[in-house]
Amino acid sequence: MFRGVMKVMVLMAVVSLIAGSAMAQTKYVIGVDGMSCPFCAYGLEKKLKKVKDVVSVTIDLNEGKVVVVAKAGTTIKQEVLRKAVKEAGFTVSSLEEVAGNDQ
């Protein structure tokens, strides 16, 4: 009886881990120089939202930071993000990839 319960619990833990892994979303924290005008910042938001597998873009104008979240289970090449930032007229000062499953 006890063994049966243990098996079920282990199975549930494995399923949970697999599901969690499948839901993992990669975040990219991009430092952008000179971003204080909303017209330009929203232009950057617009460009980044058009990048494949991007599900959300959050811009912090005061901090000069952009957080891009990729679709669960996907990653985005950093060069692609750098290109989008450049096309919007900005320069990347830092780019950090953060793996995780938080939104």
Add this chain to the structure above:
Amino acid sequence: MKMRNRHRYLIGTVILLVAVVWVVFQAWFPVSQERGYQFVNVWGSPGGAPGQFHEPIGLAIAGDHVLVSDAGNNRIQVFDRNGRFLHQFGREGSGPGEVARPMHIYVHNEKLYVAEYLNDRIQMFTLDGEPVGVVGSPGSGPGQFDAPGGVAVALDGSLYVADFYNHRVQFLSPSGELIWQIGTTGKKGLWTGLFNYPTDVALLPNGDVVVADAYNDRIQVFSSKGTFVRKWGGPLATNIPGSANGWFKTATGVAVGPEGNVFVADFYNHRIQKFTPEGEFLAAFGSQGEGPGQFERPTDVALDDEGNVFVVDFGNNRVQVFEPIR
């Protein structure tokens, strides 16, 4: 005799040089001709609750109501003239009644026109917030937009649109067909009639359109037929940013007052400047800060019938009101 002539020549040259410097100085560094404006009211704080703002951009006045585009919150908020919150409309999206980064707004014939930056369209609402139509679509073709920043509407309902990333101003029929455009699509330029990220438009009483040519640090004016009339902003309006009177550091918003004067939101100079319709400097007010009468990157300005000035204080997430010093 020769020495005397030389002296005369030298003195004449010096006088001429001084005169030229004086004329240039007067033209490029004008002094204020008015008593200016004084602070009377402020409302708003950072946040998403009614009456709060997250990156407000545009402002328009309709009778006793003040409408503000709250871009970061993707909504339009309506206040009375004293800043009391009345109602709001719009939510994030691309369907009818939804908005995505609403920028400069314009009221004409009991309708609100909203330039939607991320939806590449101008959406029309009743003043109660009912969506009543859309003009434009994403792109660079005639009647299409790439991030429209501002809109103004002529008496017959035709629209002038500042088409930011297309570096042009389009004049459209009420149903959105192109009548003419100024600027080269997708290419920024410095010469007269070209733009470097235009953000806003306003109309003079004679029908001329005033364009905030934001990153050329200047104002350009065109007739309703699209012909160039004049420009101003720093030496020869040639994209030289500065903080002297009549110079700009990114002109993001423009409005025309009840007497036909032109008011400009001078973004990185944290001030509002006032000019005659001919571009002659009249007054400036504001400085960087969080106190009453100070600004943190103002984006827009609008006037009521009495000449009171309403300013969107973008970085401070608030609206401030000023009255003329009489």
